[in-house]
Amino acid sequence: MSSAEAFPPSMGRGSEHANDSNKTANGKIASKLNDKHPAEPNSKHATSESHGKSHTSEPKSSSKSSTSGGKTAPSSSSLSSRNPQDLIQRGVYKSNLLGTATFIGLRALDPLLQYKLLAGDWGTRLLSKLNISSIPLYDYVLETTTAEGTKASIIRHLPLPRLLLLLMSAGSSLKQIYWLLSLSREELTPTAAVEVSLFNTVVNTMGSLLLLSTSTSAALSTPRITIPFTFNSATGTYMSLPLPIALGTVMYVTGMAIETLTERTRKKFKDDEANEGKICREGLWNKARHINYGGYTLWRAGYAMAAGGWIPALGVAAFHIWHFVSRSTVYMSEYMQSRYGEQWERYKKEVPYSLFPGLY
Numbered sequence: 001m002s003s004a005e006a007f008p009p010s011m012g013r014g015s016e017h018a019n020d021s022n023k024t025a026n027g028k029i030a031s032k033l034n035d036k037h038p039a040e041p042n043s044k045h046a047t048s049e050s051h052g053k054s055h056t057s058e059p060k061s062s063s064k065s066s067t068s069g070g071k072t073a074p075s076s077s078s079l080s081s082r083n084p085q086d087l088i089q090r091g092v093y094k095s096n097l098l099g100t101a102t103f104i105g106l107r108a109l110d111p112l113l114q115y116k117l118l119a120g121d122w123g124t125r126l127l128s129k130l131n132i133s134s135i136p137l138y139d140y141v142l143e144t145t146t147a148e149g150t151k152a153s154i155i156r157h158l159p160l161p162r163l164l165l166l167l168m169s170a171g172s173s174l175k176q177i178y179w180l181l182s183l184s185r186e187e188l189t190p191t192a193a194v195e196v197s198l199f200n201t202v203v204n205t206m207g208s209l210l211l212l213s214t215s216t217s218a219a220l221s222t223p224r225i226t227i228p229f230t231f232n233s234a235t236g237t238y239m240s241l242p243l244p245i246a247l248g249t250v251m252y253v254t255g256m257a258i259e260t261l262t263e264r265t266r267k268k269f270k271d272d273e274a275n276e277g278k279i280c281r282e283g284l285w286n287k288a289r290h291i292n293y294g295g296y297t298l299w300r301a302g303y304a305m306a307a308g309g310w311i312p313a314l315g316v317a318a319f320h321i322w323h324f325v326s327r328s329t330v331y332m333s334e335y336m337q338s339r340y341g342e343q344w345e346r347y348k349k350e351v352p353y354s355l356f357p358g359l360y
Contacts, residue, residue, distance in 0.1 A: 106197035111170040117208040161219040210308030251302025258295030287357035294355035
């Protein structure tokens with residue numbers, strides 16, 4: 001999300017980047033999958049949505065796609081192969097007003113919470129209750145002299161490391177809301193919206209607390225990197241950032257760009273009727289089959305590095321790689337196999353990398 005899977009580290013729709021037709025699916029493969037996962041009438045796996053109108057799946061002996069309103073809906077074989085643990089309702093092409101409103105509301109609240117933690121006293125008070133020392137946030141007194149006298153005002157200065165982490169929180173929320181409103185076609189239920197939102201908020205909160213704690217903060221690490229074009233003539237110095245924060249910021253921006261741009265590329269490909277029945281291999285999709293998962297992992301690891309340094313970054317990267325390799329890509333491969341058959345097999349052979357081009 002973009003990052004929504006069985007356990008929701010990502011808001012991405014997954015890497016189901018083919019169009020809505022199953023014309024190229026192999027009949028034998030679809031038949032075997034139907035025998036293994038029979039569609040049950042009135043179950044959530046036997047229901048397909050097109051333009052908000054539901055219809056029961058075809059008998060399992062059929063591997064053809066159904067159409068409604070000129071749009072090709074997923075075949076019964078692809079719907080029956082959906083994994084029940086997958087939060088995204090793959091193949092259910094409709095909006096869920098309550099789910100959408102829940103997700104937007106909860107994700108919009110996250111930057112406000114992180115602001116209270118980083119710029120207010122919520123974070124330091126919480127750490128104090130846990131007997132963990134925190135980095136103080138200093139207030140500055142600004143004196144302004146006028147004809148009426150001198151007036152003093154207190155200004156709270158947010159240090160650059162905290163500001164960057166706050167911007168990362170806001171950026172992830174905006175990206176995921178943009179994904180839901182502009183890039184996603186599949187249903188996000190209220191339950192899935194709550195799970196995905198809470199996961200992101202918990203992870204972001206842990207990052208804020210890592211940055212505030214004197215024992216884990218990346219703001220206290222060395223060496224420091226000088227930031228060009230930040231020379232202060234009054235002090236004769238340049239601004240600088242600890243290496244983990246500088247590198248984490250670059251990883252965050254790069255990963256966010258990869259995830260967002262690849263999902264935009266896939267959306268544009270799917271919207272073109274000339275690509276019906278084809279798997280998207282445009283741009284980075286021709287370098288890795290689940291490239292958006294790789295982008296998500298990169299920016300999540302960068303977020304953790306900017307908060308707590310190398311160890312949290314490695315831990316977050318390891319967790320997401322494990323999750324994507326053992327669960328998300330497995331579910332997605334089953335889904336794509338059921339819909340695109342030999343075309344998916346050929347794509348896997350020609351694009352051997354899963355998450356990171358040239359690495360894995």
